[in-house]
Amino acid sequence: xxxxxxxxxxxxxxxxxxxxxxxxxxxxxxxxxxxxxxxxxxxxxxxxxxxxxxxxxxxxxxxxxxxxxxxxxxxxxxxxxxxxxxxxxxxxxxxxxxxxxxxxxxxxxxxxxxxxxxxxxxxxxxxxxxxxxxxxxxxxxxxxxxxxxxxxxxxxxxxxxxxxxxxxxxxxxxxxxxxxxxxxxxxxxxxxxxxxxxxxxxxxxxxxxxxxxxxxxxxxxxxxxxxxxxxxxxxxxxxxxxxxxxxxxxxxxxxxxxxxxxxxxxxxxxxxxxxxxxxxxxxxxxx
Amino acid sequence: xxxxxxxxxxxxxxxxxxxxxxxxxxxxxxxxxxxxxxxxxxxxxxxxxxxxxxxxxxxxxxxxxxxxxxxxxxxxxxxxxxxxxxxxxxxxxxxxxxxxxxxxxxxxxxxxxxxxxxxxxxxxxxxxxxxxxxxxxxxxxxxxxxxxxxxxxxxxxxxxxxxxxxxxxxxxxxxxxxxxxxxxxxxxxxxxxxxxxxxxxxxxxxxxxxxxxxxxxxxxxxxxxxxxxxxxxxxxxxxxxxxxxxxxxxxxxxxxxxxxxxxxxxxxxxxxxxxxxxxxxxxxxxxxxxxxxxxxxxxxxxxxxxxxxxxxxxxxxxxxxxxxxxxxxxxxxxxxxxxxxxxxxxxxxxxxxxxxxxxxxxxxxxxxxxxxxxxxxxxxxxxxxxxxxxxxxxxxxxxxxxxxxxxxxxxxxxxxxxxxxxxxxxxxxxxxxxxxxxxxxxxxxxxxxxxxxxxxxxxxxxxxxxxx
Numbered sequence: 001x002x003x004x005x006x007x008x009x010x011x012x013x014x015x016x017x018x019x020x021x022x023x024x025x026x027x028x029x030x031x032x033x034x035x036x037x038x039x040x041x042x043x044x045x046x047x048x049x050x051x052x053x054x055x056x057x058x059x060x061x062x063x064x065x066x067x068x069x070x071x072x073x074x075x076x077x078x079x080x081x082x083x084x085x086x087x088x089x090x091x092x093x094x095x096x097x098x099x100x101x102x103x104x105x106x107x108x109x110x111x112x113x114x115x116x117x118x119x120x121x122x123x124x125x126x127x128x129x130x131x132x133x134x135x136x137x138x139x140x141x142x143x144x145x146x147x148x149x150x151x152x153x154x155x156x157x158x159x160x161x162x163x164x165x166x167x168x169x170x171x172x173x174x175x176x177x178x179x180x181x182x183x184x185x186x187x188x189x190x191x192x193x194x195x196x197x198x199x200x201x202x203x204x205x206x207x208x209x210x211x212x213x214x215x216x217x218x219x220x221x222x223x224x225x226x227x228x229x230x231x232x233x234x235x236x237x238x239x240x241x242x243x244x245x246x247x248x249x250x251x252x253x254x255x256x257x258x259x260x261x262x263x264x265x266x267x268x269x270x271x272x273x274x275x276x277x278x279x280x281x282x283x284x285x286x287x
Numbered sequence: 288x289x290x291x292x293x294x295x296x297x298x299x300x301x302x303x304x305x306x307x308x309x310x311x312x313x314x315x316x317x318x319x320x321x322x323x324x325x326x327x328x329x330x331x332x333x334x335x336x337x338x339x340x341x342x343x344x345x346x347x348x349x350x351x352x353x354x355x356x357x358x359x360x361x362x363x364x365x366x367x368x369x370x371x372x373x374x375x376x377x378x379x380x381x382x383x384x385x386x387x388x389x390x391x392x393x394x395x396x397x398x399x400x401x402x403x404x405x406x407x408x409x410x411x412x413x414x415x416x417x418x419x420x421x422x423x424x425x426x427x428x429x430x431x432x433x434x435x436x437x438x439x440x441x442x443x444x445x446x447x448x449x450x451x452x453x454x455x456x457x458x459x460x461x462x463x464x465x466x467x468x469x470x471x472x473x474x475x476x477x478x479x480x481x482x483x484x485x486x487x488x489x490x491x492x493x494x495x496x497x498x499x500x501x502x503x504x505x506x507x508x509x510x511x512x513x514x515x516x517x518x519x520x521x522x523x524x525x526x527x528x529x530x531x532x533x534x535x536x537x538x539x540x541x542x543x544x545x546x547x548x549x550x551x552x553x554x555x556x557x558x559x560x561x562x563x564x565x566x567x568x569x570x571x572x573x574x575x576x577x578x579x580x581x582x583x584x585x586x587x588x589x590x591x592x593x594x595x596x597x598x599x600x601x602x603x604x605x606x607x608x609x610x611x612x613x614x615x616x617x618x619x620x621x622x623x624x625x626x627x628x629x630x631x632x633x634x635x636x637x638x639x640x641x642x643x644x645x646x647x648x649x650x651x652x653x654x655x656x657x658x659x660x661x662x663x664x665x666x667x668x669x670x671x672x673x674x675x676x677x678x679x680x681x682x683x684x685x686x687x688x689x690x691x692x693x694x695x696x697x698x699x700x701x702x703x704x705x706x707x708x709x710x711x712x713x714x715x716x717x718x719x720x721x722x723x724x725x726x727x728x729x730x731x732x733x734x735x736x737x738x739x740x741x742x743x744x745x746x747x748x749x750x751x752x753x754x755x
Contacts, residue, residue: 279739
C-alpha cells in the first residue's frame with residue numbers, strides 16, 4: 001500500500017518539476033550557445049593548412065587538425081573563432097627532421113594573438129619547449145583565459161572573435177635552419193570555468209584581411225543603415241563560421257538573464273505549491 | 288491592314304532598339320566589374336643554372352637534374368590558369384669574364400597562363416654553365432612580375448652564393464619589397480654551405496618568405512610544388528600603400544581595410560581615421576622584422592582625439608627571433624563636448640547637410656544613445672582638420688644592429704583598420720536581472736519555504752477555527 005503511494009507521489013513531483021526544469025535548461029543551453037555554433041568534427045573538412053602570416057593564416061575549426069609542413073625557421077599561422085564563455089586550448093606536436101641529424105637544442109614556441117593581434121597569455125600549458133637533439137618530436141600547448149562577452153575598450157580582456165596561433169622556432173643552431181619539419185595542431189574549445197560576464201560586442205573582434213575597397217568609406221558605411229554589415233563586410237567570411245542560428249540573440253547577453261530569472265520565478269512558484277501541498281495533505285506524501 | 292502591320296513592325300523595331308539600348312549599359316557594367324577585379328597572383332621561378340649545379344650530391348643526382356625533375360613535377364601539378372614564369376641564372380655565358388657573366392640572366396618562360404609543353408622543353412634544355420648574379424636576377428624577376436596590385440612571388444632555387452656582389456642580393460630583395468606591393472621571395476638552397484644558408488635566409492627574411500634547405504630530389508619537388516601552389520592561390524586583395532606623417536593634422540585618412548607603410552627604426556607615424564560619434568575604431572599595427580635587429584624590440588600604438596587627448600593605447604613587445612611584432616587597440620569615438628555642440632547648434636541645420644563627417648552621426652543607430660548632437664563633432668566651415676577623426680600613432684623601438692645603410696628602407700608596417708558600431712548600441716541590458724543555477728535554486732528554496740509556512744499557517748487556522 002505504501003509503495004504505490006510513494007511512487008504516485010514521486011510521479012506527481014516529477015510532473016510538477018517538468019515545466020520549470022525545461023525553461024532554465026533552455027536558458028542554460030542558450031547561455032553558452034557556442035556548442036551549437038561550433039561545427040562538429042564530422043562536418044569539418046579534415047585538416048587546415050598553416051599560412052605564413054596573420055593575413056594568410058589557415059582557418060581552423062574546433063575538432064579539426066591543423067597541418068603544417070615546411071622548414072625549420074618558418075612561421076606557421078592558424079586562426080580560429082572563439083565565442084564568449086569558451087576557453088580555447090591549443091595543442092601542437094612538432095615532428096623534427098628525422099633523416100638529417102639535429103645539431104643542437106631548438107626552442108619551439110606557440111604564440112597566441114587575439115583578433116587585434118594583441119599577444120594573449122596562456123593560463124596553463126607549456127607554450128615553449130626545448131627540442132634536444134635526438135628527440136623525435138616536441139609537444140606544446142596553451143590554454144587561453146576564458147573569453148569574455150564584452151570588455152571596456154581600453155582593456156585587454158580576451159573577447160569573442162578571431163584568434164591567431166603562431167608556431168615557430170626561437171633560438172636554434174644555425175645549421176638546423178631550413179631543414180624539413182612538420183607539425184600538427186589541434187584545437188579544443190571547452191566551456192570555461194569563469195562566467196563570460198555581461199554585455200556583448202556589436203561585432204566579433206575580427207579585422208579585415210583585404211585591402212580597403214573604394215566603397216568602404218566611413219560615410220558610406222554609416223549611411224547604409226546597417227553599419228555592422230557593411231563596415232565589416234570584408235571580415236565577414238572569417239566570422240561567418242562562428243555565427244549561430246537566427247534565434248541566438250534570444251538567449252545571449254541581457255536576454256539570457258530574462259530567461260534565467262523567469263525560470264527561477266516559475267521554479268519558486270512551483271516549489272511553493274509543493275510546499276503548501278506537503279503541509280495540507282502530508283498523508284498523501286508520507287504514508 | 289497594311290498600315291496596321293507596318294505600325295506593328297515599327298513598334299517591334301522600336302522595342303528591339305530600346306531593349307538593345309537598355310541592354311548595352313548592363314553588359315558594359317559587367318565588363319567593367321571584370322576589369323576592376325583583383326589581378327591574379329603571379330609566381331616566377333628563378334633557377335640557378337650556374338656551373339656549380341653540375342655537382343652530383345642530391346641523392347646521387349646532379350643538382351641540375353634534381354631541379355629539372357622537380358620543375359617537371361611542379362608543372363604537372365599546377366592548374367592551367369596559374370600565372371607562372373621561369374627565369375634562369377647563368378644559363379648562357381660559359382666564360383670567365385665577370386662583367387659579362389654577371390649579366391647572365393634570361394626570362395625563359397614569360398609569366399602567363401601555364402604552358403606545360405613550353406615550360407618542360409625549356410627546363411629540359413638547360414645546361415649548367417655560368418656565374419650566379421642573384422641580385423640582378425631578383426631585380427629582373429621583380430620587373431617581370433610587374434607592379435600591379437596582385438600578390439607577387441619569386442621562388443629562387445640556387446646552390447651557391449652570389450658571386451657578383453655588389454649589389455648584395457639581400458639588400459636588393461629588401462629594396463624590391465619596399466618598392467611595390469606584396470613581393471615575397473621564397474628561397475631553396477641545394478647545399479649545406481653556411482654562407483649560402485646565411486644569404487638565402489637573409490633574402491627570405493627581407494621579404495617575409497621562407498628558406499628551405501633541400502637534401503633530396505623528393506624534398507625539392509614537394510617543397511617547390513607547395514610554394515608555387517601557395518603563391519598562386521593568394522587571392523585576397525593586397526594592402527593599399529599609405530604614408531604616415533609626423534603629426535595628426537597632416538596625416539593621411541584611412542578607410543576600413545588593410546594598409547601598408549614603411550617606418551624607420553625609432554620613428555613615429557601618424558594616421559587619421561574618420562569615426563562617427565558613438566562608433567568604435569578597431570585598429571591593429573604589425574611591423575615585420577625584415578633584417579637583423581637588437582634582441583629586444585616593441586611597437587606602440589596610440590589613439591588620440593584631434594586635440595591630443597589619449598583614448599586608447601596598445602603595446603606589443605617581444606624578444607629574440609621573430610617575423611613580426613604587433614599590437615592593436617579599440618577606441619570609442621569621442622562624443623562632442625557640450626561647449627562645442629552649443630557653439631555649433633546655431634549652424635547645425637546647414638552643416639549637417641554639407642559636412643560629410645556629420646551626416647553619419649545623424650543616421651547612425653547609436654546616435655540616440657549618445658548625446659544626440661545634430662551637428663556632430665564638426666562645425667563644417669571653420670573646423671580643424673582633425674574633427675570627427677581619431678588620430679592613430681604607430682611607433683617602434685627597433686634597433687638595427689648593422690651600421691650604415693641598415694635603416695633604409697624602413698620596416699614594413701601593416702595597419703588593419705575597421706570601424707564598427709559602438710558597444711553601447713547593443714551591449715548590456717537587464718543588468719538588474721540575475722542568471723545562473725544558484726539563482727534558480729535560491730528562488731525555488733524561497734518558494735518552498737514560503738509554501739510550507741503558508742501551508743502550516745493554513746492548517747493552524749483551520750485547527751483553531753474547528754476547535755470550538
